[in-house]
Amino acid sequence: MRKLHTSASTRRERAAQSGRVRIGAVLTMSAAAAVVLSGCAAPADDAAPAAARTDDQTARRVVQVAPAPEPGSGYGPLLEGPTFAADGRLIAVDVTAGTTRPKVVRIDLNRRKVTAFGDGAGLTAPTSAQFNPRDGRLTVTDFATGKVVSLDGRGGGLRVEFEGPVDGRRMQPDDLTFDPDGNMFVSDAAGNAASTEDPVGRVVRIDAATHHATVVVDALASANGIAFDEDHRGLWVSEYNRNQIDYVALDSEREEATAVHPAIRPDAGASRVDSIAVDAAGNVYQGYEGKPVIDVFSRDGASIARVSVPRSDGGKVTSATNLAIRPGTTQAYMTVSGPGGSFVYGFRAYGKGTPQSNGG
Template identity: 50%
Template sequence: MALTGCSTGTGEVAGDKAVATGAGRTIRAHEVMQLTETHDKTGMTLLEGPTFGENGGLFVVDATAPAGEPKVMRVDVEKGTSRPVHTDDRGAYTSAQFSPHDGRLYLTDYAHGEVVSLAPDGSDPRTFFSGEVVGARMHPDDIAFDERGDLYVSDSRGLSEGDAHGRVVRIERDGEKATVLADKLAATNGISFDADYRGLWISELTRNRISYLRLDEMGGAASHHTAVRVDGGIARTDSIAVDADGNLYQALHGRPAMAVYDRHGERLATVEVPARTEGLESATNVAITPGGTTAYVTVSGPSGGYVYTFDALAEGIRQSNGG
C-alpha cells in the first residue's frame, strides 16, 4: 500500500526554537496525542490525510483500520480528544479532503480504486467515482481540488511491481468524466496545487523525486518536469502540502520527518519527531491551520498512530490542508 531526506546543512534546536546553522534547519515536532494502536486484524496502523473542517475539527483517516473500527476520526486538537466519524467493511482510505464545491468530505479508497464522499458528520456515504480510466483501474492515493471543485488524483499504479505506471487523473466535480494528465510516473503519491493554482507538485514514491506539472487555462497539462530530487536514504516521498509562501512540505514514508523546500527547490528545513521517540516510522501528511502557522502532522509506526505539531514557515491555505 502506498501509504525525504537528508539536509545539505546541519541544524540544532535550542529549547523549542529552530536554529538555522547551514542550508537548512531542524524544526522539532511535539506530540499532541495518540489516536490509534496497532490493529490486531491488520497488524499495523497508518494515519493519513489530516484536513480541517469548517468548524475547526481536524479529520484524520486510518488507512489500515479493519471493519468496525474508526476509519475516519475527528480530532479536537485543543482538548486532545477524538471521536469516530465513519467506518465500513471494505474501504482502505489514504487521504481526505473537503470539496470547495459541495462541502463534503472526499476519501480515496486505495484498495478498491474508488473515490467516496461523506457528509461532514460522516453520514450519507456515496461512491463519487469508480471504474477504469483509459482502460486501467486507479489506485487513488491523494487528492487536490482546484478552485471550482474538480479533483486531481494521484494514481499510484505500479507500486507493487516497482514500474512507472503511475498517473495523475483529473475528475470533474460531477464525477462523470476522468482524464489522464500525466502518466509513466513511479508510484504517484503526494499531490498539491502550488499557491497560485498554476500547477501541481507531485511526489513519486519509488523514485524519491518531486515533479511539477504546469496546467493550462482549461486545467489540462501544459508541461511536466522533475523539480526536486530527494535524498531520502531508507525513506521515500509520501504526501505533499504547500503553504501561503509556496513552500513544499514533503512527508517521508520510512522516517518520522518532513523535508521542507521552497518553490525553487532549495532545502529550507527538516521537521523531526524527537530522536528519543521509539516505534514511529513514517510521517505521512500535514495540515497547517488555515490563516495560522500551527501545523499538525500524522505519524505512525509499531507504537501506534499519533498527531504531532510544529510551527510552519508560513500560514496555512487550502493547499496545506491535507490531501
Template identity: 50%
Template sequence: MRRRPLRPLAALAAAICLTALTGCGTQTAGPGDRGAGGPNPHTAGGPGGGGTVRAQKVVRLTTPHEATGMTLLEGPVFDERGDLLVVDVTAPAGGPKVLRVDIGRKTSRQVHTDDRGAYTSAQFSPYDGRLYLTDFVHGDIVSLAPDGSDPRTFFSGEVDGAPMNPDDLAFDRDGHLYLSDSRGMSEGKAIGRVVRIDREGRDATVLAGGLAAPNGISFDERYRGLWVSELTENRVSYLLLDGKGSVASRHTAIRVDGGIAQTDSIAVDADGNVYQALHGRPAIAVYDRHGERLATVDVRGRDAEGLESATNVAITPGGTRAYMTVSGPAGGFLYAFDALGKGIRQSNGG
C-alpha cells in the same frame, strides 16, 4: 506488513483482500489553533540542508489493529469548526476509519466506518462542502457529509482502460478533483498517473502517465501547477497546467535525499513552500518553490522510538500551527510544529 523501503500499501492491499476472503506558529484567528505543544526550537544544519524543527507530540490516536497488524494515519484536514479529521488506512471493518480530533482536549471519536474502505487521503470539496476520501485498494472515491453521514460513491471503475489505486487528492478552485494514481507500486514500474475527475464525477481523464508510484499531490499556491511526489524515485515533479484542464509541461523539480526514507504526501503553504512528508522516517522535508531545502521537521530522541513515517501534514488555515500524522509500531500520533508559512487550502488535506 511494513517492508521498507516501499510504502506498505501494496502489502496492505494483499492483507485486506486476504482478510476479506477469510471473513474478516502563529496563533492567528485560524481554526485549530488551540495551544497544543510549545514553541519549536530551531537548530542549524539539519539533514539534507536547512535547519531542524523539532515537532512535539500532541496525542496518540490509534494503536496497531489486531486484524491488520498495523495502524497508518493519513489525510489530516481541518473542518469549518476547527476540528481535525484524519483517516486510518489500516482500520478493519467496523473500526474508526475516519476520526474527528479535538486538539484542545486531546480526544478523538469515530466519524465514519464501513466494511471495505482503505482510505489514504481526505479533503473537503470547495464545490459541495463534502469530505472526499480515496480508497487505495478498491479504486473508489467516496464522499461524506461533513458530519460523516450520507456516504456516497463519487467515482468507481477504470480510467482510460485501467483500474486506479488513488492515493492522494487535490481540488482546483472549481471543485474538480486531481488524483495521484499509484499504479505499478508493487512491481516498481513507472506506470503511475495523475487523473482528473470533473466535480460531477462523470468525466475522468489522464493528465500525466509514466510516473513512478505517484503519491503526494498538491496545487502550488497560485493554482498554476501541481506538485507530485514519486515514491519509488524519491523525486517531486512539477506539472504546469494550461488553464484548460491539460498539462502544458512537466519536469523533475526536486530530488529528495531521503536515505532509506521515501517521498509520501505533499502540502503547500501560502508562501509556496513545499512540505514533503517521508515514509521510512518520522520527518518532513521543507523546500521553497525553487527546490532549496529550508528545514527538516523531525521527531527526535525517545519520541521517535516505534515511529516509522510522517505521512502528511495540515497547517491551520490562516495560521502557522501545523499538525502531522506520524505512525509506526508504537501507534498513530499527531505531532505539532510551527510551519514556515500560513495555511491555505493546499495545506489542508489531500
C-alpha cells in the same frame, strides 16, 4: 517514457511493490497529440538536490490516535489524510483500520480528544481526505476499491464520486487535491509492482460537473503525494518509487498538462516520499514512509528545514506520511505512525495555511 495527455480522452501493499520512471524533454507534436517526455533526454539528477537546511525544528506530540497493534495482529495503524473541518477540528483516516478501529476520525486538538467520524461503512482502505470547495463534503480515496467517495458533515451519507476504469484501467487512488472550481486531481499509485522500465502511475483529473475522468500525466513511478502550488497554476507530485518530486505545469483551464519536469530530489535514504502539502508562501512539505520527518522546500527547490519527532520517540514511530496546516495560521500538524501506534504531532509551519494546505 512519460506522456502528458492533451486530449479528454497506492500504494498500499507498498512494501511488496516497486517501479521507476525517467523524465526527459517535452516534445510538442500537435494540439491534439500527446506530449512525450523522452527517458533519454534528461536524467533524474536534473532535480534540485537538497541543500543545507537553516531552520530545523522538533515537533511536539499532541495526541495519540490509535494504540500499538497487538503482537501478531498484522498491520499497525497508518494515519493519513489530515484536513481541517470548518469547526477547526482535524479529520484523518486510518488506512489499515480494518474492522478493529475507526476508519475516519475527528480530532479535537485543544481537548486532545479523538472520536469516530461516522461508522466507516463503505470504506475499505481510505488513504486520503479533502474537503471539496464546491459542496463542502469530505472526499475520501479508497485505495483497495479504486473508488473516490464523499461523506456528509457527520461522516455518513456516503456517495460514490467516481469508480470504474480510467483509460481502460482501474485506479489505485492514493492522494487528492482540488482546484478552486472543485475539479479533483488524484494520484494513481498503480505500478508499484510494475517493471522499473514501464511505470504506470498517473495523475487523473475528475471533472466537477460531469465526474468524467481524464489522464493528465502518466508513466509515473507510483504517483503518491499531490498538491497544487500556491496560485493553482501547477501541481507538485511525488513519485513513491523514484523518491522524487515533479512539477506539472497546467494550462489556463487546468485541464491538461503543458509540461512536467523533475523538480526536487529529497534526501529520502531508505525511506519513500509520501504525501505533499503547500503553504500560502509556496513552500513544499514532503512526508515520508520509512522515517518520521517532514522536509520543507522553497518553490525553487532550496531545502528550508526538516521537522523531526523527539529522539526519545524514534523507536515508537517510523513514518510521518502527511500533514495539515490550519488555514490562516502557521499551526501545523503531521500524522505519525509506527510500532507504538499512530499520533498527531504539532510544529510551526514556514508559511500560513490555506484551506487545502494538507496532503490530501
